[in-house]
Every structure is written in C-alpha cells, then in structure tokens.
Amino acid sequence: MKMKSIIRKTLLYKSGVEYADYCINHVEGCAHGCRFPCYAMMMKKRCGIIKSYKEWLQPKIVANALELLDKEIPRYKHKIKFVHLCFSTDPFMYKYPEVGDLTLKIIERLNKDNIRCVVLTKGIYAKVLVNTARYGKNNEYGITLVSLDDNFKQKIEPYSAPYKERIKSLEYLHKKGLKTWISMEPYPTPNLVRQDLMHILKTVSFVDKIIFGKLNYNTPSNQFKGNDKFYMNCADIVIHFCKNNRIEYHIKHGTQEKDNRKTEKIFIKSFVEDLSLRIKQPSLFN
Numbered sequence: 001m002k003m004k005s006i007i008r009k010t011l012l013y014k015s016g017v018e019y020a021d022y023c024i025n026h027v028e029g030c031a032h033g034c035r036f037p038c039y040a041m042m043m044k045k046r047c048g049i050i051k052s053y054k055e056w057l058q059p060k061i062v063a064n065a066l067e068l069l070d071k072e073i074p075r076y077k078h079k080i081k082f083v084h085l086c087f088s089t090d091p092f093m094y095k096y097p098e099v100g101d102l103t104l105k106i107i108e109r110l111n112k113d114n115i116r117c118v119v120l121t122k123g124i125y126a127k128v129l130v131n132t133a134r135y136g137k138n139n140e141y142g143i144t145l146v147s148l149d150d151n152f153k154q155k156i157e158p159y160s161a162p163y164k165e166r167i168k169s170l171e172y173l174h175k176k177g178l179k180t181w182i183s184m185e186p187y188p189t190p191n192l193v194r195q196d197l198m199h200i201l202k203t204v205s206f207v208d209k210i211i212f213g214k215l216n217y218n219t220p221s222n223q224f225k226g227n228d229k230f231y232m233n234c235a236d237i238v239i240h241f242c243k244n245n246r247i248e249y250h251i252k253h254g255t256q257e258k259d260n261r262k263t264e265k266i267f268i269k270s271f272v273e274d275l276s277l278r279i280k281q282p283s284l285f286n
C-alpha cells in the first residue's frame with residue numbers, strides 16, 4: 001500500500017540536540033512505535049499535529065523534500081557542519097521501503113554538495129550506501145541499540161528491526177570501510193530489563209563512536225531506587241570500554257553528575273576540512 005504524503009514549507013533546521021547540527025525529518029510519524037516513550041510523538045501530540053499513538057504509527061512522507069533541499073542547500077550550505085537524519089522519525093523505517101528510498105536520495109543530494117550526513121536508525125541500512133562514488137565516504141551511520149533482549153524490544157520498540165538484523169547491517173557498512181556509531185539511548189534501568197551492559201558493548205565493539213544516555217520521561221525508570229547511581233556507574237563502564245577500545249564517546253547531558261561539554265562535539269571534528277572542501281571544490285560528484 002502506498003504511503004500517505006504531506007507537503008512541507010521547510011525541511012532543514014538547526015537542531016537543539018547537544019551533539020547535532022542541522023537536521024532533517026522527511027517523514028511525519030514513525031511506524032516503529034517506541035514506548036520509551038517516543039519524545040517526538042509526545043511533542044507532536046502536545047502541538048496538536050497528531051491525536052493518538054495509532055495516528056503516529058501511520059507515517060506520512062514529505063513529498064516535496066527534494067525540492068525543498070534544492071532551495072535550502074544554497075542558503076545554509078556554508079553554515080552546515082553536518083546534517084543529522086533523523087530525530088523525529090526514522091530514515092530507514094523497518095518495512096517501509098519508500099522511506100528508505102527517499103532517505104537515499106536525500107543523502108545523495110546533500111553529499112553532492114559535500115555536506116556530510118550523520119544517520120541514525122532502528123531499521124536496516126541499504127547495502128547500496130557502500131557505493132561511495134554516489135553517497136560519499138564521510139557519512140556516519142548509526143543504529144540505536146539499548147539492549148539485546150528480544151522480549152524487551154517487543155515491549156518497548158515493537159515494530160522496529162530485530163536487534164540482530166540491525167547490528168548485521170551496520171557491521172556490513174563498517175566492513176566496507178564506512179564510519180559507524182551506536183546511540184545507546186535511552187538506556188533502560190534494571191527494573192525494566194536485567195542485562196549486562198558490557199555484553200552489549202562487546203557486541204558492537206567494531207563501531208567508531210558510542211553515545212550513551214539515560215532514560216527520561218518513563219515513570220517506572222524514574223522510580224528505580226538508585227537511578228542516579230546506576231547511570232553514573234553505566235557511564236563509567238562506557239567510558240572505560242571506549243577508552244580501552246579506541247572508540248570515541250559522548251555521555252548525554254544529565255546522565256552523569258557533571259556534563260562533559262568537550263565530547264558533545266563528537267561529530268564536528270572534520271567541519272573545517274568539510275568547509276574548505278566545499279569552498280574549493282563545489283561538488284565532488286559532478
């Protein structure tokens with residue numbers, strides 16, 4: 001069945017997320033239906049854009065996304081450090097090939113102007129991304145992974161891709177030489193799932209970067225006795241593991257007693273290189 005679509009007035013926006021820069025959400029809603037809860041769904045409900053969880057589960061594609069990009073790229077190009085896809089939907093939504101197809105076109109369009117993409121999904125990556133003549137080689141591809149327990153996944157993110165398939169698709173990109181990362185956020189407290197953080201970390205030790213963060217807006221988790229101590233201990237484990245395995249890391253603000261402002265620039269490092277490349281060489285792909 002063909003997805004519903006909407007028309008938007010703008011697409012690129014400056015994100016408020018501490019480690020992000022510009023962002024694109026080219027779909028309204030998300031079929032993954034996360035019950036952490038999903039912050040994006042909460043906001044859309046609050047603003048009256050959607051009425052219910054059921055409505056959120058029926059994603060609508062932004063039909064004019066590529067036309068908007070053609071207009072907005074020349075306007076923002078020299079300010080953009082990188083573009084994040086996505087914070088309020090999923091760019092490789094599981095079992096929604098139309099979403100993945102549009103995402104690929106967006107990545108290609110941005111890369112054509114030497115704008116790097118930082119991508120995050122709970123779906124499966126398209127293998128075609130290894131074609132670096134088409135998509136560029138400096139994008140960073142991530143998956144959200146907060147557990148390896150399938151029963152927990154069924155409860156908390158019922159319609160996303162199975163953990164194993166998700167990891168396999170990320171490892172494929174890694175093996176082909178692309179940069180990969182993990183968003184381990186929102187990480188659940190032990191009253192939601194009993195698990196070994198070190199085991200999860202070891203499973204994805206091939207990645208270049210890990211971002212770890214606590215679970216917010218979840219009553220049972222907030223009521224977990226020793227919540228603060230638990231997250232501080234987890235953050236220490238992640239930092240130690242990353243240092244030992246030469247993985248870059250960032251602990252999301254509010255997870256530790258004291259926030260680390262330096263590591264929030266985890267995706268920015270190559271901005272100066274990117275910018276000089278964009279000025280000297282308007283397009284690598286023409």
Ligand code: SF4
Nearest residue numbers: 030032033034038089
């Ligand atoms: S994948 Fe992201 S946007 Fe989609 S429902 Fe889950 S938390 Fe929300």
